[in-house]
Amino acid sequence: MPTQTHSYAAHAADKPLEHWQFERRDPRPDDVSIEILYCGVCHSDLHFAKNDWGFTEFPIVPGHEIVGRVTAVGAEVKNYAEGDLVGVGCMVDSCRECEACNDGLEQYCLNGFTMTYGSEDRHDATMTQGGYSNFVVVSERFVVKMPDGIDLKSAAPLLCAGITTYSPLKHYGVKAGHKVGVIGMGGLGHMGVKLAQAMGAEVTLFTRSQSKVEEAKSNGADHVVVSTDEDQMAAVAETFDFMLDTVPVAHDLNPYLNCLRYDGTHILVGVMDPIEPPVTGMNLIFKRRVVGGSLIGGMPETQEVLDFCAKNDITCDVEMINIDTINDAFDRMKAGDVRYRFVIDMESLKQKAA
Amino acid sequence: MPTQTHSYAAHAADKPLEHWQFERRDPRPDDVSIEILYCGVCHSDLHFAKNDWGFTEFPIVPGHEIVGRVTAVGAEVKNYAEGDLVGVGCMVDSCRECEACNDGLEQYCLNGFTMTYGSEDRHDATMTQGGYSNFVVVSERFVVKMPDGIDLKSAAPLLCAGITTYSPLKHYGVKAGHKVGVIGMGGLGHMGVKLAQAMGAEVTLFTRSQSKVEEAKSNGADHVVVSTDEDQMAAVAETFDFMLDTVPVAHDLNPYLNCLRYDGTHILVGVMDPIEPPVTGMNLIFKRRVVGGSLIGGMPETQEVLDFCAKNDITCDVEMINIDTINDAFDRMKAGDVRYRFVIDMESLKQKAA
Incomplete structure (x- = not known):
């Protein structure tokens, strides 16, 4: 019935x-x-x-x-x-x-x-x-x-929010010692910080607002970069292995791509259509960088993220x-x-x- | 002196x-x-x-x-x-x-x-x-x-032209049995066809022009798709593992992204700046596709491509x-x-x- x-x-x-x-x-x-x-x-x-x-x-x-x-x-x-x-x-x-x-x-x-x-x-x-x-x-x-x-x-x-950030960090290969940038400090972003840290990465939170710096640090980010500050962005140029981009509205990826090392990966999990202003081809080609997407996660991995969070007290x-x-x-x-x-x-x- | x-x-x-x-x-x-x-x-x-x-x-x-x-x-x-x-x-x-x-x-x-x-x-x-x-x-x-x-x-x-196409095919993981699309039939494109085939892939050449179909086939492409023909493009939707994009001028990546399976990779080797019209975020996120670049190749790999070509009579x-x-x-x-x-x-x- x-x-x-x-x-x-x-x-x-x-x-x-x-x-x-x-x-x-x-x-x-x-x-x-x-x-x-x-x-x-x-x-x-x-x-x-x-x-x-x-x-x-x-x-x-x-x-x-x-x-x-x-x-x-x-x-x-x-x-x-x-x-x-x-x-x-x-x-x-x-x-x-x-x-x-x-x-x-x-x-x-x-x-x-x-x-x-x-x-x-x-x-x-x-x-x-x-x-x-x-x-x-x-x-x-x-x-x-x-x-x-x-x-x-x-x-x-x-x-x-958990599986959407966990799955790409695993899939794209985040490992202990990697430098991971997390863009955006919302539901996904704050999970990305915690999960990447638990995987052993050194995590930097990118935020547009100076006012969020303390909040990001209290949430466990190792470093915070104010993305609207050109000097701060220049200081971290070509230093990251991964960027986890959780921002769900159109924004310029190029300044973040410039923060990636050669072979670095920019991961999109926030749906933004289209990607404007457009990505510059040279930013990908000259350093063999990639921009990749990821959608939630499969069922085995959804169980895995719960177990991972329980184990790591996240x-x-x-x-x-x-x-x-x-x-x-x-x-x-x-x-x-x-x-x-x-x-x-x-x-x-x-x-x-x- | x-x-x-x-x-x-x-x-x-x-x-x-x-x-x-x-x-x-x-x-x-x-x-x-x-x-x-x-x-x-x-x-x-x-x-x-x-x-x-x-x-x-x-x-x-x-x-x-x-x-x-x-x-x-x-x-x-x-x-x-x-x-x-x-x-x-x-x-x-x-x-x-x-x-x-x-x-x-x-x-x-x-x-x-x-x-x-x-x-x-x-x-x-x-x-x-x-x-x-x-x-x-x-x-x-x-x-x-x-x-x-x-x-x-x-x-x-x-x-x-050889190393520029060989290096990304190797780096991004083209293997025997993969379906590889090569976009553009120029110096790079025709090498991409030959190299991907020698790696065991099934190779489709994408060209804008019906007049190039025979030329592409005589150059060894297993299949040819005229990219301006919507029916032909629809028929190969979500079937490719890789796209090797050799076109050096601005063009729309989205129709090609749609030809990639989940976890498919679109490789840019032709410098095009910026990527316009812009890539649609959903095209990456909903199928975990990536767009990646590649620049020529390192010295060990440059020796490798020469040896590979000699061995495979390319x-x-x-x-x-x-x-x-x-x-x-x-x-x-x-x-x-x-x-x-x-x-x-x-x-x-x-x-x-x-």
Whole structure:
């Protein structure tokens, strides 16, 4: 029997999120039914709710940084049992048979992955709905275990902000001793600093604002460079092995490319379209530098980042909110007024559900 | 005693190249003195002669695809002897002590490499002069051996066009079975096709012109795609592991990026500044694609490409010219009327020297 689910949904681009009830699908044999405890608030939630990218189907329940407790499992589920603490990130399905899926890179599924919310379900063609909710049903393959001892509240953002920065640092080869620059001090940037440091890198935070220097240092950056200060930029020219660029709006990559050594890598994880002003070809050719992208991470790596963070005592800095303040949180997030991630305590939804 | 050298030099940006005599430096202990037999004509020779990049110091003798015979060696020279057939490419010196030099990547020398022509000599502050000449003196480290049996005339362009395409194919990891696209069918492009094929890749030549399809196939491309044909481009979407982009003028990378699989690599070897229209961030992020540059190759790899070509019976397609037709050759090269490299037979300089 379908489960009645209480959520906060956007019903139109110009409307605030409001309480909405809908029926979750009947669990399938490979499904894990999850009572949601916490859900992080990602900037893309806001983009979806406002239909900034033009493909939102309303009503939509955002939320893809989900931590919860298993309430039931389907007959074919092998790795989870009632009571387990689990997470769900940005994906809830993929074709499961292409080369990318077979490599555990479901985010690059050749047939397109199913987003946690706002995608058409591959089986029943309903729209998937996210974690601003008390309940979610997800196929086992797209569920991860919360490691023992991890702080559940601050772990929620690891499922998007954490994996989005961890995966490229690993993939592009950050190792102990490397010099890594992190551009931007938001939800992704502050995770990038912590993760790169835990990998043994020497980490420099690049910020446009002098006012963020102390904040960056208190967050553990070894060094801070004010990117608008030409002298500071010149002083670090050709010294970095990697740049992790988390800035999600158009900006000039060339001054940062100039900070990379030969064979240096500039990694884009913040979606910016197009890259303007354009990259200078000489900046790539004359030093064999590369500009590469990266999108979240596959399921094995999503488990890996949780385990890595538990082992290295890394958490995301969060501000807990109640779900009925989500619209204010959106406004504050848009204004950059969050250090560094809002997380919704889903206990606050219980009065609605009562 | 300095050697009197006969050359063809540009004396100003608006003047044709003409015969010029100057004194080569006295050989140093690590120097190899070389009688030049053949010299390839690279597009950058034209750029230098016309001062297109704004830093030419006149008079300048172009030419960095030099094949010759050793006439004398300095006391410290270990690997060459009088009579050896040798080559000189785009570099004649570097700091020899930085990390890049120690890695055999002299082209990325942290202190800047010395170009074969148009650079200030590190020791005596004279300007280096290139291979449109009967004689050159080069430090042993920047000399390569011509492998036994290689055709000397058609080997000359391997020292620039060959290494410039070989080095990135190796560095970025082209292996047997990979699908490689080569963009542009000029001096670099036709070498890229041959080299990638010899590495075991399946090679597709991308050209803007239907008229070049047969030419590309007769040059050994497994497939040809006319890049202005949207249907042809759509048919190969997301199928390539690598693109080797040899086009030296601004063009849109996005349609080619769309032809790359996830984790695909777009390699720039033709200097184009800036990259306009700009690259779309999503084209990189959503498939973890990279855009990377590459500049010629280091000295060990320059020897390697010669040996590889000798072993695999690869040559550059050349049209031999006499040096007194160099200005016509420049005009024809500018018009794209060369298949695919002019090579100067330096025997034709002897009448001047007589």
